[in-house]
Amino acid sequence: MSRCYCALLRKATRRVTSLYDDALQPIGINLAQFSLLRHIERDEPISMTELGRKIELERSTVSRNVKVLEGMGLVETGSGKDQREAVVELTENGRRILEDGAPLWQGAQDRIEARLGTDAAAQLKELLQTL
Amino acid sequence: MSRCYCALLRKATRRVTSLYDDALQPIGINLAQFSLLRHIERDEPISMTELGRKIELERSTVSRNVKVLEGMGLVETGSGKDQREAVVELTENGRRILEDGAPLWQGAQDRIEARLGTDAAAQLKELLQTL
DNA sequence: TTGAGTTGCGTGTATATACACACATTATGT
DNA sequence: ACATAATGTGTGTATATACACGCAACTCAA
Known part of the structure; x- marks a missing residue:
């Protein structure tokens, strides 16, 4: 049986996630959290x-992950004009964490590019976006 | 800020995992479980x-995931000659599930190759293995 | 032979992820 | 105006993942 694309993806993702989590360790959040903060910053306030x-x-995953960030004081939630909606935005602390984390995140990006080479890194991006 | 390799990997992994999980739905296990059964089959009994x-x-993850498979009657565990060791092997049911799942898994592999093309799929494999 | 060090494992704790479900609010059709 | 449908959210449940820890069994050096 040939190699499983999905298993290879999952293993690679574990490894790379670990690398980014380690890089972000000094600011006390992991890559999933950092990434979520970045997306919130880009479109805040957002439901x-x-x-x-x-x-x-999945929406319930977002809800749960945002709750963790709220517990850390990095975001706050409120109501939208549509009362069903909970909208999220960054706190001052959240903004600071993003700023402090940017060079650490870039270091991880650089390490990936050093490992793959620039061309291969660009190729990987493209392939992942095709999946 | 450029695209995050890790975030792209995680997103791609969620998508592809979902595709394989759907494909394996008829045999009632997901890709992570199927993959674990395959590895056990390859070297059983294994600690x-x-x-x-x-x-x-992580070993504790393996322990937890094997426990779920045991609960499903797909594997059984026993002691090695080293009493510290718990060794795992497939049950008859586990073997059957692997056999029934093989064509379903292949179908998912084929879909990935159809989506990427054969060359790009080979390239993805190589890149993921470099990470 | 004995004590220290190492190894294998399972549990506690926590985050990440997803599906199902229920409830409240909004939108829509008649 | 009202009933139905759709939408947004959070909770329950479950699996996946990883780190820390404690315990039992094994190894090794003195």
Whole structure:
């Protein structure tokens, strides 16, 4: 039986996630959280459902992950004009964490590019976006 | 800020995992479980630690995931000659599930190759293995 | 032979992920 | 105006993942 694309993806993702999580360790959040903060910053204030749609993550997962960030004081939630909606935005602390984390994240990006080479890294991006 | 390799990997992994899980739905297990059964079949009987080492998964994760498979009657565990060791092997049912799942899994592999093209699929494999 | 060090494992804790479900609010059709 | 349908959210449940820890069994050096 040939190699499983999905198993290879999952293994690679575990490895790379670990690399980014380690890089972000000094600011006390992991890559999933950092990434979520970045998306919130880009479109704030934004609703849970809209956030989930943008990043292709189940709404209940978004809700749960945002709650963790709220517990850390990095975001706050309130109501939209549509009372059903919970909207999220960054706190001052959240903004600071993003700023502090940017060079650490870039270091991880650089490490990936060093490992693959620039061309292969660009290729990987394209392939992942095709999947 | 450029696209995050890790975020792209995670998103692609969610998508592809969903595709394989759907494909395996008829046999009632997901890709992670199917993959674990395949690795057990390859080297059974095998210890938890050895299994974790082979698939680069934290030992406690392996322990937990094997327990779920045991609950489903797909594997059984016993002691090695080293009493510290728990060794795992497939049950008759587990073997059957693997056999029934093989064409379904192949169907998912084919779909990925159809989506990417054969060359690009080979390239993805190589890139993922470099990471 | 014995004590220290190492190894294998399972549990506690926590985050990440997804599906099902229920409830409240909004939208729509008649 | 009202009933139905759709939408947004959070909770329950479950699996997946990883780190820390404690315990039992094994190894090794003195």
